[in-house]
Structures are given as C-alpha cells and as structure tokens.
Amino acid sequence: GASRAQVEACMESTPILCRNCSAVISYTDQFLCTKRRWGLDGGPSESACFVNTVVQAQVDVKDPYEEHLAQGLFEMADVFCRCGRQVGYKFCTDRSRRNRNENQVGRFGLVTSRFLVASEPVRVCAAREAPRPTVDALLEAERRAREAETASAEADARPPTAVAETACAEESLVGSLPQAQALVSEG
Numbered sequence: 615g616a617s618r619a620q621v622e623a624c625m626e627s628t629p630i631l632c633r634n635c636s637a638v639i640s641y642t643d644q645f646l647c648t649k650r651r652w653g654l655d656g657g658p659s660e661s662a663c664f665v666n667t668v669v670q671a672q673v674d675v676k677d678p679y680e681e682h683l684a685q686g687l688f689e690m691a692d693v694f695c696r697c698g699r700q701v702g703y704k705f706c707t708d709r710s711r712r713n714r715n716e717n718q719v720g721r722f723g724l725v726t727s728r729f730l731v732a733s734e735p736v737r738v739c740a741a742r743e744a745p746r747p748t749v750d751a752l753l754e755a756e757r758r759a760r761e762a763e764t765a766s767a768e769a770d771a772r773p774p775t776a777v778a779e780t781a782c783a784e785e786s787l788v789g790s791l792p793q794a795q796a797l798v799s800e801g
Contacts, residue, residue, distance in 0.1 A: 624739040629732040630665075630724065632672075635697035639729060640668045640722075641738060652723050654700055661726040662702065668722050672696055675704050685718070686710030693722060701728040 627641035647664040654660075678691040689707035694700050702724040708715045 624737055626735040627738050628735045631730045631732055632695040632697060632699060632701060633728050633730050634699040635695060636730075637672045637695055637697065638669055638732075639672050639695055639701055640665050640724065642731060644668075646721065650723060652703060652725055654702075654725050654728070663724050663726060664718075665722045665724055668693065668724075673701070678706050680709060685715050688715070688718075693724075695728075699728065701725065 625643070627643040629638040630640040630642065630644075631637065632639050644666040645663055646666055650662040650664050651659040652662040672695060674694045674696065675691045676694060678689050681688055681690045683690075687709040688705055689709055691704045691706050692700055693702045693704050702722055704722050705715075705718040705720065708719055
C-alpha cells in the first residue's frame with residue numbers, strides 16, 4: 615500500500631548532552647519534572663529529571679527488571695548512552711496492583727550527574743506521519759475530484775481562448791500549493 619505523507623514539525627529546544635561523550639540524549643522541552651531522585655549502579659539516590667522522551671538513536675534500553683519504587687512496583691530498564699555510560703532508567707510497565715502509575719510508562723528518568731544542558735537552543739525538526747484524514751475530509755476530496763472532472767469536461771467543450779484562460783487560472787492555483795502545504799505543516 616501507499617505510505618502516508620510525512621509532516622515535519624520544527625521548534626527550538628536546548629539539547630541534553632551525555633556528560634561522557636556530549637551526544638544529544640534528549641531536549642529540555644521534554645522535562646516533566648526536575649525534582650526527582652534516583653540512584654545508579656546501586657549507589658545513593660541523587661538529583662534526577664523525569665522526561666517524556668529520549669533520542670532513541672543515541673540510547674540503548676537494556677535488561678528490564680522489576681523494582682519496588684515509592685510509587686509502587688515497576689518493570690524498569692537501564693538506559694545507556696551509545697558511548698556505554700548509564701544515564702538513567704526507562705519506566706517500562708506499571709506492575710502495581712491498581713496500575714495507578716500508567717502515566718509514567720514509556721517515560722524516562724535521567725540522573726543529572728550523567729548529563730549536561732547545552733548552552734544554546736537548537737532548531738529541532740521531527741518528521742512524523744500526517745494525521746489520517748477524517749471521513750468529512752475524504753468526502754470533500756471526492757467532491758472536489760468530481761468538480762474537477764466536470765470542469766475539465768466543460769473546458770474541453772469551450773473554444774480555444776477559453777481553454778487558455780482556464781489554464782492560466784489553474785497555474786495560479788498550482789503556484790499557491792507549496793504555500794498552502796507550508797501553512798498546513800506549520801499548523
């Protein structure tokens with residue numbers, strides 16, 4: 615089947631860098647809470663940040679295990695920068711009896727001693743699939759296609775000068791298509 619169109623979304627954000635190798639492991643706009651405490655390697659707890667996402671290409675999530683945290687039982691996994699240094703954890707599955715911490719599943723904890731915040735923001739662009747069209751949008755597209763077929767048939771029946779005028783009008787619409795696509799991708 616045909617693949618869906620890609621939409622690019624861009625914004626400015628400040629990178630979070632691995633303290634060991636300076637690879638970008640996340641961005642400050644992904645911080646959910648900066649007042650957490652977690653320990654690494656069985657050590658004492660230290661300052662940490664709860665983050666929504668990490669840069670998947672720069673980290674490895676390894677060896678899931680169960681851990682009793684203050685908020686209940688979780689399946690956790692250690693998160694390592696590609697350089698091999700552990701930078702935090704991933705909250706894989708809420709194993710508590712009531713699943714009251716589902717909102718944490720799939721998110722990450724980064725220990726502050728393992729990262730630096732870059733001094734300057736950067737422009738971050740992420741391609742994502744365009745949203746699926748609604749039924750109304752599909753019906754509207756069908757209606758426009760029928761109108762275009764009707765207009766084309768009418769243009770074929772017109773004298774040559776009328777066809778030339780129609781072609782010019784169509785060219786001006788085609789010229790505005792990239793502008794319209796840019797507006798849609800920005801929204």
